Amino acid sequence: MERLEKFCSTLLSKSKSLTPKKILSTLEDHPITYVDVQSSIEKETEGYAYGRKTLHRTDDVEILLLYWPPGVSSPIHDHGESYGVVHVVQGDILNENFRKVDEGKVALIEKEYGCESDTVVSYFGDIHRLSNQAEHPCISLHVYSPPLVEMGVYELIENDEVSPLG
Incomplete structure (x- = not known):
């Protein structure tokens, strides 16, 4: 828990000029493990x-x-005006990236698998879905800057194409 608090306080001290690179550097300086987060987990x-x-x-x-x-996914979404850094603390996570192909439609373009201590960055305008396809739980630490205020959520139609829900 002490390392998690140190990680958070370090990020908060840099928050006015925070970038994905600074978050990744802070994770390297303060690697987060399951022991650090176990008392904070809400199932x-x-x-x-x-x-x-x-x-x-x-x-x-x-x-x-x-x-x-196990078996749980986020909706297909973007982060509005925020970028996000997802750090896998324990387990495995699948990050599926989509791109806009037509007005109101996006298509699956890439799948990235992350395991313990891997980190995925989502930049402004990225559209993705996270899921745990393993048989065991996954714990992930997420950092967004600025904080999430508005997210676009998309719905799968057919042939790996999705459209905005609204």
Whole structure:
């Protein structure tokens, strides 16, 4: 837990000029393990298929801890005006990236598999879906800057194409 607090306080001290590179560097300086987060894990969160706990939120940065049961996925989404860094603390996660192909439609372009200590960065305008396809839970640490205010959510139509829900 001490290392998690040090990681968070270091990010918060840089929050006015935070970049994905600075987040990755902070993760290297303060590697987060299951032992560091185990007391903060929430296995269920109303309105979500996964557990979600806000560790810190300011006007500049939001730090979350997510618990992914086996077989659970996020919706296909973007992060609005925020970029996001997802660090796998324990388990495995699949990150599927999509791109816009027509007005209101996107197509699957890439699948990335992340395992313990891997990190995935989503930049402005990226559209993706995270899922735990393993038989064991996944724990991930998420950092968004600025904090998530608005997200576009998309629905799968056919042939790996999706369209916005609204």
